[in-house]
Amino acid sequence: MTATATAPAPSTRHQIFSFTRVTAIASNTLLELVRLKVFYFLLIFGFIVIGISFFTSKMTFQEQHQALKSASLGAMSIFTWLLAVLATAMLLPKDIEDRTLYTILAKPVPRFEYLLGKFVGVLLLLFIALSLMSMLFLAVLYFAEQGAIEQTIRTTPPQDLPAALDQVHRSTFNSDLLPGIVVIYFKSALCAALTLLISTFASSSIFTVIVSVIAALIGHIQPIAREAYLSSGNAGPLAKAFFALVALAMPDLRALDLADDVIAGNVIPMLLFLKTIGLGSTYIGVYFLVGYFMFAGKEL
Amino acid sequence: MATPAISIQNVTKVYPIPFKREKVTAVKDLSLTVEPGQVYGLLGPNGSGKSTTMKIVLGLVSPTSGTTEIFGRDSTAVASREEVGFLPENPYFYKYLTGEETLNFYGKLCGLSRARIRERSKELLKLVGLESAADRRLGGYSKGMLQRIGLAQAMIQEPRLLVLDEPTAGVDPAGSREIRDLILDFKTRGITVLLCSHLLEQVQEICDRIGILHRGAMIREGKLEDLISIQSQTELILENATPALLAEIQAMIAASPAKIVEQRKPQKTLERYFLDVTTDQP
Numbered sequence: 407m408t409a410t411a412t413a414p415a416p417s418t419r420h421q422i423f424s425f426t427r428v429t430a431i432a433s434n435t436l437l438e439l440v441r442l443k444v445f446y447f448l449l450i451f452g453f454i455v456i457g458i459s460f461f462t463s464k465m466t467f468q469e470q471h472q473a474l475k476s477a478s479l480g481a482m483s484i485f486t487w488l489l490a491v492l493a494t495a496m497l498l499p500k501d502i503e504d505r506t507l508y509t510i511l512a513k514p515v516p517r518f519e520y521l522l523g524k525f526v527g528v529l530l531l532l533f534i535a536l537s538l539m540s541m542l543f544l545a546v547l548y549f550a551e552q553g554a555i556e557q558t559i560r561t562t563p564p565q566d567l568p569a570a571l572d573q574v575h576r577s578t579f580n581s582d583l584l585p586g587i588v589v590i591y592f593k594s595a596l597c598a599a600l601t602l603l604i605s606t607f608a609s610s611s612i613f614t615v616i617v618s619v620i621a622a623l624i625g626h627i628q629p630i631a632r633e634a635y636l637s638s639g640n641a642g643p644l645a646k647a648f649f650a651l652v653a654l655a656m657p658d659l660r661a662l663d664l665a666d667d668v669i670a671g672n673v674i675p676m677l678l679f680l681k682t683i684g685l686g687s688t689y690i691g692v693y694f695l696v697g698y699f700m701f702a703g704k705e706l
Numbered sequence: 707m708a709t710p711a712i713s714i715q716n717v718t719k720v721y722p723i724p725f726k727r728e729k730v731t732a733v734k735d736l737s738l739t740v741e742p743g744q745v746y747g748l749l750g751p752n753g754s755g756k757s758t759t760m761k762i763v764l765g766l767v768s769p770t771s772g773t774t775e776i777f778g779r780d781s782t783a784v785a786s787r788e789e790v791g792f793l794p795e796n797p798y799f800y801k802y803l804t805g806e807e808t809l810n811f812y813g814k815l816c817g818l819s820r821a822r823i824r825e826r827s828k829e830l831l832k833l834v835g836l837e838s839a840a841d842r843r844l845g846g847y848s849k850g851m852l853q854r855i856g857l858a859q860a861m862i863q864e865p866r867l868l869v870l871d872e873p874t875a876g877v878d879p880a881g882s883r884e885i886r887d888l889i890l891d892f893k894t895r896g897i898t899v900l901l902c903s904h905l906l907e908q909v910q911e912i913c914d915r916i917g918i919l920h921r922g923a924m925i926r927e928g929k930l931e932d933l934i935s936i937q938s939q940t941e942l943i944l945e946n947a948t949p950a951l952l953a954e955i956q957a958m959i960a961a962s963p964a965k966i967v968e969q970r971k972p973q974k975t976l977e978r979y980f981l982d983v984t985t986d987q988p
Contacts, residue, residue, distance in 0.1 A: 505797050516787060
């Protein structure tokens with residue numbers, strides 16, 4: 407028996423791209439990741455930053471500030487990278503395993519928007535995590551500076567005080583701190599984009615994490631290995647082509663690391679900063695697009 | 707003639723086996739049409755190609771050959787999914803969202819306005835009997851409640867077609883009956899339903915037409931009553947028949963070329979009996 411009346415056609419008109427759909431997926435992804443209690447690592451970061459300032463209290467203030475910046479920026483870089491890999495690796499496999507992906511893609515949601523929403527969610531998480539770490543780091547640095555200023559005022563003759571205070575200020579806050587942190591963000595975003603790409607063809611989260619970690623290691627050591635091998639004179643055309651291919655697929659992640667310059671107090675030229683951001687953004691875009699093409703053809 | 711809700715024409719789906727030269731044919735030259743307003747039951751043993759067929763209809767999997775259309779639109783086009791609601795087997799929605807937030811999320815994915823989402827959520831939560839659980843997280847929902855919120859999310863954009871994969875799997879008899887009643891309600895609203903289920907008794911109760919898949923091929927297809935009726939036999943159920951009347955009928959039958967195949971007291975189903983004894987009496 408067939409019903410006499412059939413349901414009317416829907417009144418909504420499908421949009422090829424919808425910002426609302428991407429925002430809905432991104433905000434839900436952020437909520438999903440936050441609910442996984444990923445921010446516990448901030449406690450460890452807090453211990454590191456406060457611990458460094460405590461254990462270096464007997465050093466000169468320049469050494470103390472340098473150690474604080476070195477440990478904090480290093481920890482920020484590692485934690486955001488870890489967060490990028492671990493958070494991104496679970497997104498797609500979990501949605502497939504729980505079949506929530508089916509309910510989402512059975513709605514009028516293009517796969518591009520789904521993937522973009524997931525990626526934006528991770529980027530938001532990284533932004534929040536790095537902002538919280540930066541605030542904590544800058545607060546500890548500020549208190550360290552205040553301590554150094556008080557000590558300098560107490561121990562320095564009045565005629566030398568302006569120069570001494572300037573030295574204190576330069577050893578703590580300098581204008582390159584912010585670009586250094588921005589580059590850490592782009593590096594972690596690049597690793598997230600690479601992990602997302604890997605997760606589009608990986609069979610599990612663990613496999614994605616392992617391959618992403620290996621890829622990051624290759625990104626860190628391949629320029630050194632390439633230089634060493636090519637300068638040995640044994641490199642044939644095949645080896646050169648292989649290195650070129652690896653270098654193209656995986657950027658020199660050391661080039662995306664300006665923390666050493668920031669810690670040393672070196673000035674980061676604007677051109678270098680923009681080039682680094684440009685390189686990071688290009689790879690993020692390429693990885694995302696390749697990931698999309700893999701995902702678009704994926705049989706679910 | 708109305709455009710079919712689902713039109714599958716000569717669809718074949720072949721999956722390559724990784725690292726081997728062999729291939730698996732999940733669906734073989736399948737053709738079927740589901741008319742608007744029909745409840746169509748797709749049956750078959752495990753591995754018969756039911757899920758693959760559903761995924762092809764939903765555009766989650768591309769057919770190796772053949773075409774699939776939903777209300778005349780190619781089902782591989784994202785826009786065709788405006789007309790479809792889907793409830794997968796054993797779905798796990800986002801556990802941290804409440805029932806209302808879940809509908810809000812899926813409503814946004816369908817491009818509905820905030821006001822429309824609010825309106826639809828209210829309607830659907832009432833329809834599936836989850837009004838009192840609207841603010842509870844799905845992590846605390848029972849299996850039956852999850853299936854019902856799944857049905858609500860499938861219906862959020864008022865689709866003309868519902869694809870349901872084992873909608874009562876793992877649900878207790880009372881919950882199963884509630885879901886069955888919901889499907890019957892959708893049917894009266896003129897919504898086309900493509901249903902996959904192993905519960906043949908339930909399929910028999912609600913489907914107008916069925917198709918039986920076996921090893922990827924459609925082996926039987928048609929109107930339910932045509933397929934399962936025994937044309938040479940007639941069932942006569944009498945109430946308050948006296949022994950004299952029964953004796954008279956039997957004598958008439960004995961005098962005719964017909965014969966009684968079986969005579970018994972009709973039984974209620976075990977499900978009906980279970981529900982009768984477990985439902986609270988007033």
